[in-house]
Amino acid sequence: MTKYAYYPGCSLETGAKEYDTSVRGVFGKLDLGLTEIPDWSCCGSSQAHKVDRGMATAIAGRNLVLASDIGDIVAPCASCSLTLKEAIIELEHEGPERAVLKDAGYEYLPGSVNVVSAVEAVYRALRDGQFEGKIKNPLEGLKIASYYGCLLVRPPEVAKFDDPENPTSMDKIMEAAGATPVNWSHKAECCGNAYIMVDKNMTLSLVTKIINAADRGGADIIVTACPLCQANVEARHSLLQQKFGLKRSIPVVYFTQLLGAALGVDKGKLAMDESVYKLIEKARQAEKVVG
């Protein structure tokens, strides 16, 4: 049984609670152990790096040190996973960041810990055959646009995961859950992340392009693996339709919510709107007719 050190990150505690609960549910069904890192702190995300890069590495590094006794870290938030991966690279050699960490009581040893995102961990489980016999409610007929966003796959030297131009890991996960992943043009296009608070209109334009691309791909539903992508893409569809040229409102959920539904995770943990369950059922019925 693979045991991970669990790094929820700030958003999974609050804004993205359903990502946290659905991840826990999915990991439980897949026999992947999750031990929350005690007293973890904010990784700093891209904002700390913009203030001071050395400091940002030290801030992120604390969590690496705390996790090293537990195991490799799984960080469901794409931004956290990338920030922590970057910190591992920066801390590889002796330097001022390691010195600052040591002074504060955190001794970092290179090679002591690895970081994966939730998509990576689940994808590994899929490749290791751990989905065998576990899909209780296959999502037959459900057309899914897997939205990777930026930080899961870029930059490739840091993320070290999947193809930055045409990633397929989440698609394969959803396919294993019985769904039909669609081919669409904006799989890894940026949603604007935290800049929704800086330049709302710009971000909403970016989001509209993404959802329209999923529409062109014929998707019934969009799945995400990042709290910011989720928040940006799921919200304000009527405004987008009115003012930004959104063609069709498409529901957006975390990939673990849908995968959880397929695995038979308790509905309470998945926290999905009833409308999504109706959508799943509708697709299943349509598939029966076709099939």
Added chain:
Amino acid sequence: MARTGVFICHCGANIAGKVDVAKVAEEAVNLPGVVYTGHQKYSCSEAGQKVIVDAIKENKLDRVVIGSCSPKMHENTFRKTVQQAGLNAYMLEIANLREQVSWVTGDKEEATAKAFDLIKAAVGKVTFAKPLTPGQVPVTKRALVIGGGIAGIQASLDIAGMGYEVVMVEREPSIGGRMAQLDKTFPTLDCSACILSPRMVDIAQHPKIKLYTYSEVETVNGYVGNFNVTIRKKARFVDEKLCTGCLECIGKCPLKKKLKNKFENFRAPRGAIYVPFAQAVPKVPVIEKETCQYLNSPDPDTIEVKEGEKKPKRKCGACAKACAQGAINYDMQDELINETFGAIVIATGFNLFDHSKYGEYGGGQLPDVITGLDFERMVNSSGPTEGKIVRPSNGEKPKRIVFIQCVGSRDEAKGVPYCSRICCMYTAKHTILVREKVPDAEVYVFYMDIRAAGKGYEEFVLRAQREYGANYIRGRVSRIYEEDGHMTIKAADTLAGMPIEMAADMVVLATGSIAREDSVEFANTIGITTDTYGFISETHPKLKPVEVPREGVFACGAALSPRDIPDTVATAGAVAAKVGVLFSNDILMSDPMVAEIDPMKCVACGACVAVCPYSAITMEEFRGKKFAKVNEAMCQGCGTCSAACRPGAAQLKGVTDEQILKSIEAVLQW
């Protein structure tokens, strides 16, 4: 008793700027055996050489040390100088006071001291020099030309034109190379096939040229003037002597729509029996062994069946049935042909970058994103679309075509930092062809810089922009993706400082020139080297652009680096001239600084035979005594045998153990 002369060259300020040459010359007089020293500004000049010649004669010197630049520069020059004075050319030692002293030492005193040390060593070595006589090697006046593109064709015609026999070996079923794939050529817009075909026919009909197509060079042994080459003539399964080129067989092959024709850049079908294109030379089909149904079905004679059961027949055989001449022969085997040549010419051409490596441009999966070569075949009237420019996805006329430069060139991230030189020109050509054939189509070219340095080239590109209305925008394209039946291009105009999002129905990528995929293996077969990118390395990029470090081997055309047709033809002519120079000698003088083995000292341990990289040493026997013997013509003078020989039987002439040890002693003693 030696009578040594020491000449120190100032080399202008190159040596004298750091080394106190007068002092070195003064002190050298005291070295053992030195009876004359002098220094001069430029020893290699006519005046300088005269001083040396006169000094040798006047002082009856019998050996010379020259402190100068690297022997690589002027050793040959100074050998001739001492010969003029009546000495043997090998009674000479060069001390490199430039590259090894003045150019690498900061302090003048240190430099002068080191210079003197090197002079001491040189004096010590030359004291034990012996006169050497070069050997003589006959020259086989036949040339091997590897590659049947325009480079090989031009070289062959020029060499044969001088009266020498040429054998051309071409890997594909027909000669013609890349030029045969082109439609029109820049900047004249000549029809490529029209200017090439007559030359292809010349090759086929030339009395002095023997053509092996569908063949490859397998091994190369020997040395300049005497290369022994094994050529593998792959089985065509069609008898070239019987075939009339009627091509009846082609139409009968059941696979005729199934396999992909490499000549058409894999965009048109062919059968297992095929000719690559209509003007193929020779116009004799080949059967591809791997895909032919007949050849891959078992011979009934080799199958055992039970009583009463019928033996399964061999599959197909349609082409043989169709051939009125009985030219199809399924039993043909590869032929190994051994030939001897005095010179080898490499004209193996280039490949094109695989754009599927650009995931951002669709990774090779988007049907309407094609390459420059695809476009060339498309616009060619004998190509897959009979010359019509149409969208591959639906066969419709395109309304807007976007050309993208530098795909797989000037891109460090993809491992191809160099410029492929021809793409700016061929793209401008393509825009002109589009505007001629589809006048209402809009044409855009996304570029970084336009390289148009040839004769008439700049004017050609400007014509494409001004007369033919091609819209040139400076900026690399970031991404191409499909949207609602067209392509969306994410680009930029860096000059206006604006991002661009543009729709297009067809995209042509100007893919860069790269080396042939097996160029490194090929170079190993020939015994030469390639650069980091796999292109053949020339001996000197400026002064020896068509020679390679192996004597007697030459290279021309795009095998060396990306280049256009005029430069290719020019280098092919240059190679022919070099071959002509080589063949103008009936015998060649071989370098006398080769190894020799004293049979009396040799204990026949075989170490030298094992270590010789050129297989130049063999074991002989004479009156019951075994000993190793060096083939002087094959020996390249590397000295490995001498180093390996424990009894010291193997010695390198001109660099004997004695000479080396004495030169070390000389440095240490003074």
Added chain:
Amino acid sequence: MAVSGQLKSIDMDLKKEIEERSGQKLSMCYLCGKCTAGCPVAPYQDIPPHVVMRLAQLGSRALLQSKMIWNCVSCGTCYTRCPNGVDPAKVCEAAAHISKRTGQIASKPASVLREGFVESIKQNGRIHELNLGVKMVMSTGDYLGNLDIGIPMFLKGKMPVSAHKIKDLDKFQKLFKYNLKKGDK
């Protein structure tokens, strides 16, 4: 922002500081524009990424006045596709940092986002969304425009009123040391 004025010479000090702080060798950039072509925010900015690169190469003070350097969202597209492995996003970050130090902040909300974020985690160990959200709303002046998101989140318990403070906050706060890297000031 039209880049106006007349360049008198290249400001080597500014250029050097940008190079050091960004960790990018500016001469590697040959201004092909691929970064601009793929940048999701470029169409909305005063200058695009390749002009940022050019101004950095020129050590031009005009760069410090641009909004683009603040509005880079660090999506990584430019760096991933750059043929020479240059990271314009890091150049933007470096320029923004220098720009703040010299008192020019062309995009106040972008500056508040990052400074506010860092302050928030320094105070608590984890982000206090409500606090940061209020700061952002005040910096953009868009008091009503985000209520459609803010109110439902608050009601769902996604924006707690009080922050979660970590146990080892004092140790964590020791990590907030600026200008660790050589050459940073």
